Amino acid sequence: MGxxxxxxxxxxxxxxxxxFDLPAKADGEPHVEYELAGGLKVAWDTVATVESFTPGYHRPxxxxxxxxxxxxxxxxxxxSYDxxxxxxxxxxxKPWDAFWGMRYASLLDPDGYGIDLFANLSG
Structure with missing residues (x-):
């Protein structure tokens, strides 16, 4: 996932x-990868990095x-929301008790991507 x-x-x-256990030295990198359990990787690239191989890139x-x-x-x-x-x-x-049985909240990361937080209401 990029x-x-x-x-x-x-x-x-x-x-x-x-x-995410990301090292502080990654803050200055143009590309960072983090592997989640099960092998899924999350990768972050700066706009400048993407533009270096996709001239004229524009984020949707x-x-x-x-x-x-x-x-x-x-x-x-x-x-977590707070x-x-x-x-x-x-x-x-803001966090609310959803009708499907979960505590749920929605926010945006620094680049405007949607982030949801959830937990089952019943133990």
Whole structure:
């Protein structure tokens, strides 16, 4: 999964708050990869990096791509949302108890990509 970012350090700081163990030295890199359990990789590239091999690159206005992160509890959804918004993320929808049985919240990462936080309401 690739994420094109305006500012690598700002983007990685956001994902660190979601639990990604990204080294501080990665903040200055033009390309960063992180492997999740099961082998899925998340890669971040700066706009300048993408432009180096795709002249005239422009990010789609609305990507339609979003990431969802499962939290351990409804309280963690609330805490994570508050922490991310306090750090500058744009809150789209404050945590609520969804009709499908989950505590849910929606926000945007530093580059405007949709991020959802969720946890089952019942243990």
């Amino acid at each position: 994420i094109v970012v305006q500012d690598m350090a700002t983007s990685l700081a956001f994902y660190r708050r979601l639990g 206005k609305e990507s339609g791509i979003g990431l969802a992160f499962e939290c351990d509890s409804p309280a963690e959804v609330d805490n 922490t991310l918004v306090a750090a500058g993320a744009v809150g789209e929808r």
